[in-house]
Amino acid sequence: MALDNKIIKCVIFTLKKENIIVPNALVAEIISVKDVQELDNAPDWYLGQLNWRGTDVPLVSFEAAAGDSASKVNLNTQAVVINGAGVDGSDEESPYLAMVMSGVPHVSHFSREQIKADEEEGGDSHPMIAQKVRINGASVSILDVDAMVAMVRDVAA
Numbered sequence: 001m002a003l004d005n006k007i008i009k010c011v012i013f014t015l016k017k018e019n020i021i022v023p024n025a026l027v028a029e030i031i032s033v034k035d036v037q038e039l040d041n042a043p044d045w046y047l048g049q050l051n052w053r054g055t056d057v058p059l060v061s062f063e064a065a066a067g068d069s070a071s072k073v074n075l076n077t078q079a080v081v082i083n084g085a086g087v088d089g090s091d092e093e094s095p096y097l098a099m100v101m102s103g104v105p106h107v108s109h110f111s112r113e114q115i116k117a118d119e120e121e122g123g124d125s126h127p128m129i130a131q132k133v134r135i136n137g138a139s140v141s142i143l144d145v146d147a148m149v150a151m152v153r154d155v156a157a
Contacts, residue, residue, distance in 0.1 A: 008110050012140060013080060014103025016063050016071075019140045021133075026083050026145060028096060030105060033059065033077040039155070044070050046155050050098060052081055058152045059098045065151070066126045071100055080105065084149045097148055110135055127151065 009024040029052075036048040036059055045064035049056045059079060064070035071077070079098040118132040118139055128151070130144035 006112050008112065008115070010108055010110060011080075012106045012108055013099075013101045014105075016068070016102055018062075019138070020062065020143050021135070021140045022080075022082065022143045022145075024107065027105075028081040028083050030078060030080055030101075031098070032075070033073050033079050033098075033100070034075070036073050042155055046152070047073060047100065050079070052096065052098065055096060057081060057096045057098045058155075059100065060128075060148065060152065061100050062126075062128055065128050071102070073100070078102075082143075082145060082148075084145055097145070097152060099148075 010021050011024055011027050013020045013022065031052060033050055036050050037056075038048040039046060042048070043064075045061045047059040047061055047064075047070060050059050051057070059073070061070040077100060079100050082097045082099060084095055084097045114135055116134045118134050126141070128144055128148050130142040130147070132139065132141050134140070
């Protein structure tokens with residue numbers, strides 16, 4: 001039986017105010033956040049770096065990038081580690097990013113026909129959102145990993 005190439009496997013993350021969709025292939029792991037090393041003079045959305053499997057990984061807050069307050073990181077904080085390698089091929093030292101999440105992630109499969117541009121959405125744009133869409137009528141945002149990588153690189157520069 002051949003696989004249907006039109007089916008997209010995604011992970012949906014529930015954040016404080018929004019549902020974010022990420023291709024399954026970009027999700028490395030869901031982890032508990034421990035020992036975040038803060039960076040002096042970093043923007044509020046850049047929470048610091050955490051050690052994941054021997055690699056320092058930038059930890060970001062989606063909400064704070066939009067101007068909301070960042071959640072306090074504690075022992076109950078969960079984060080999704082996202083594979084950022086190959087985005088532009090130039091970051092060999094830190095090929096991952098981590099983003100604080102608040103809800104339970106859901107793995108889902110969608111056909112291209114189920115995903116429609118969100119015609120009703122307008123107004124504020126978020127620097128980490130590629131596009132707002134509707135899947136079976138529900139509003140979700142597609143995470144812009146390229147933009148996240150660029151934002152983290154700007155902080156490191």
